[in-house]
Amino acid sequence: MLATQDTKSFQHALLAWYTSVAKDYPWRQTTDPWHILVSEVMLQQTQVATVLGKGFYTRFLEKYPTPASIANAPEQDILSAWEGLGYYRRVRNLQKAARAICEQHKGIFPTQHAAILALPGIGQYTAGAVSSFAYNQPQPIVDANVARIFSRLFDYQERVDSSAGTKQLWQWADQLLSHHEPRLHNSALMELGQQVCSNKSPQCLLCPIKPWCQTKNPEDLPIKKARKKTVLVDELCMLAICDGKILLHKAADSARRSGMWKLPEREHHELETQDLLLKTNYAITHHKVTLYIYQAPDKTEPATGEAWHSLDSLDKLPMPSPFRKALNSLLEDYFV
Numbered sequence: 001m002l003a004t005q006d007t008k009s010f011q012h013a014l015l016a017w018y019t020s021v022a023k024d025y026p027w028r029q030t031t032d033p034w035h036i037l038v039s040e041v042m043l044q045q046t047q048v049a050t051v052l053g054k055g056f057y058t059r060f061l062e063k064y065p066t067p068a069s070i071a072n073a074p075e076q077d078i079l080s081a082w083e084g085l086g087y088y089r090r091v092r093n094l095q096k097a098a099r100a101i102c103e104q105h106k107g108i109f110p111t112q113h114a115a116i117l118a119l120p121g122i123g124q125y126t127a128g129a130v131s132s133f134a135y136n137q138p139q140p141i142v143d144a145n146v147a148r149i150f151s152r153l154f155d156y157q158e159r160v161d162s163s164a165g166t167k168q169l170w171q172w173a174d175q176l177l178s179h180h181e182p183r184l185h186n187s188a189l190m191e192l193g194q195q196v197c198s199n200k201s202p203q204c205l206l207c208p209i210k211p212w213c214q215t216k217n218p219e220d221l222p223i224k225k226a227r228k229k230t231v232l233v234d235e236l237c238m239l240a241i242c243d244g245k246i247l248l249h250k251a252a253d254s255a256r257r258s259g260m261w262k263l264p265e266r267e268h269h270e271l272e273t274q275d276l277l278l279k280t281n282y283a284i285t286h287h288k289v290t291l292y293i294y295q296a297p298d299k300t301e302p303a304t305g306e307a308w309h310s311l312d313s314l315d316k317l318p319m320p321s322p323f324r325k326a327l328n329s330l331l332e333d334y335f336v
Contacts, residue, residue, distance in 0.1 A: 002175075002176070002212060006212060007175070007176060009212075010176065010209060010212050011176070011178045011181075011185060013208045013209055013211075014185065014188045014189070014192070014208055014209055015178070015181060015184055015185065015188055016208070017188070017192075017208035018184060018187065018188035018191055018192075019184070021191065021195065022187065022188075022191060023191065025039075025048070025052070026039075026052075026057060026058070027039035027040075027057070027133070028133075028187065031133075031134050031135070032134065033109040033111075033116075033130050033134035033135070034065075034066060034067055034098075034109055035061055035065075036129070036130050036133045036134045037094070037097070037109075037122075037126070037130050038057065038060060038061060038064075038094065039051070039057060040126050040129045040130065041090050041091075041093070041094055041126070042056060042057060042060075042085060042090070044087075044090060044126075045085075045086065045087045045090070046085055046086070046087075048194070050085075051085075054084065056082075056084065056085055059081070060081050060082070063081050064078075064081065064098075066107070067097070067098035067099075067101040067102055067107060067109065068098070068102055068107045070094065070095050070098045071095065071098045071099045071101075071102045072099075073095070075092075075259050076259065076316075076317070076318055078091050078092070078094075078095055079091065079259050079260060079318030080316065080317070080318040082318075083318055083319065083321065083324070084321050084324075086284075086320075086321065088256075088257065088258070088259070088260065089256075092121075092258075093120060093121025093122075094121070096119075096120035096121050097119040097120050097121055097122060099120075100119050100120055101119065109134075111135055113127055113128070113131045113137060113139055116130055116131060124142075124170070125141055125142060125143050127139070128140055128141040128186075129141050129186065132182045132183050132185075132186045133183055133186065133187070136181075136182055136183045137182060138177055138178075138179040138182040139177075139182065140170060140173035140174045140177045140186075141173060141186050141189070141190075142166075142169045142170050142173050143190070144193070145189065145190055145192070145193025145194060145197075146169070146173060146189050146190070146193060147160045147169050147222055148193055148197060148199065148221070148222050149189060149192060149193055149197045149209075150169050150172045150173070151169075151215075151221040151222035151223070152197065152202070152213060152214075152215045152218045152221050152222075153172075153209065153212060153213050153214065153215070154172065154214055155214040155215040155216075155221070156168065156221065156222070156223075157221075157223065158223065159222075159223050159224060159225060160222040160223065160224060161224045161225055162225075192207070192208070192209070196208075197218070200219070202218045202219065204218060227286065228285075228286040229286070230286055230287070230288050231286060231287045231288070232287075232288055232290070233287050233288070233289045233290070234289075234290050234292065235265065235289050235290065235291045235292065236265060236266060236267070236268055236271055236292050236294070237262070237263035237264060237265050237266070237291065237292065237293050237294070238263065238264055238265075238266055238271060238274070238293065238294050238295065238296040238297075238300070239263060239277055239293055239294070239295060239296055239327075239330055240264070240296030240300045241296075241311070242308070244310060244311055244312075245308040245309060245310055245311065246308070246309055246311055246314070247263075247264055247296070247300060247302060247306055247307070247308055247309075248261040248262065248263065248264065248306065248307065248308075248309055248317070249261065249262055249263070249264040249265065249303075249305050249306045250305050250306075250307070251305075252305065256284075257320055259318060260318050260319060260320050261309070261317045261318065261319050261323075262319060262320055262323040263293060263323055263326075263327065264302075264303065264306050266294075270297065271292075271294040271297075274294040274295045274296070274297060275294065275295040276292060276293075276294055277293050277294060277295055277330055277333075278291075278292075278293040278326055278329065278330055279291070279292055279293075280322070280325075280326055282321075282322035289322075291322060291323075291326060293326060293330065311331070314327070
C-alpha cells in the first residue's frame with residue numbers, strides 16, 4: 001500500500017491528468033442518478049463507442065427519462081428499446097430497480113449508498129458508481145478497468161476474479177479514494193483504464209501514475225481464470241412467409257433471450273431438402289454460431305411458442321440483432 005503522502009501525490013497526479021484529457025460523455029454532464037444508472041448498466045457489457053455512436057443512451061432516456069416512466073412499461077417495449085445492446089437481462093433489472101424506486105421510495109431515487117445497493121439488480125460496483133457520480137459520495141468502485149489498473153500498480157500476481165482478489169481490489173480502491181473529489185477520482189480511474197492502462201497495449205510512457213506503478217510486465221496482468229473454450233454451434237432456422245405474415249418464435253421466459261422474437265428453428269432432416277437462403281455467423285458469450293436460414297417447407301404449421309406476425313409489425317417486435325440483420329437482408333431480396 002502507498003504511504004499517506006504518496007497516496008495524496010497519487011490522487012493529485014491522477015486528477016491533474018484527468019482534468020486535461022477527460023472526454024465529455026453525456027453521463028458526465030448530469031448528476032441525475034437515474035440517467036447515470038442507465039449509462040452504467042449499458043456500459044457493463046457494451047463499449048462506449050457503441051452506446052454513444054449508435055444513439056442507444058439518448059434514445060432510451062428519451063423514452064424512459066425517469067424510473068416511473070419504465071416501471072410499468074410492457075416487456076416488449078423495453079426489450080425493443082434495448083434492442084441491439086444485447087444481454088437483455090440488464091434492461092429487465094433496470095425495470096425491477098425502477099419499480100422498487102417507485103414502490104419503496106415514492107418514485108424518488110434514493111440518496112443513501114445502502115439504499116441504492118439494496119435495489120434489485122444493483123451490485124457493489126454500480127451502487128458505488130451512482131453514489132459517487134450522482135451525489136459525489138466517497139464510495140470506491142472496481143470494474144474491469146480499475147481491476148486492471150490496480151493489478152499493475154501493485155504488481156498483483158494472484159487472480160483478480162477470485163474471492164481474495166476481489167476483496168484486495170476493493171480494499172485498494174477504498175484506500176486510494178479521494179474523499180475530497182470522489183466523483184472526479186472515480187471518473188479518472190475509468191478514463192485511465194480506457195485511454196492509457198488498456199488491456200493489450202498499455203501506454204506506460206503516458207501514464208500519470210507511472211511513478212507509483214510496481215509492475216515491469218503490464219501486459220501479463222491482470223491474472224484471471226482461464227476463459228471458457230469457444231463452442232461452435234450450428235443454428236438451423238427457416239423463413240416462412242404466407243399472406244403477408246411471417247412465422248416467428250418467442251423465446252421462453254427462462255431463456256437468455258426471454259421475450260424476444262426470432263426465426264423458428266427446425267431439425268436438420270426437416271430442412272435438408274429446402275433451399276438455403278442465407279448463411280451467416282455471430283458470437284454470443286463463448287459460443288460462435290453459424291446461422292443457416294432455409295426456405296420453409298410448404299404448409300408449415302406453428303410449433304409451440306411460434307406465431308404468425310404481419311410483416312408490417314416487425315419493427316415493433318423485439319428481436320436479437322443477428323436475426324434482425326439477417327431478416328432485413330432476406331426481406332430485401334424477398335420483395336425485389
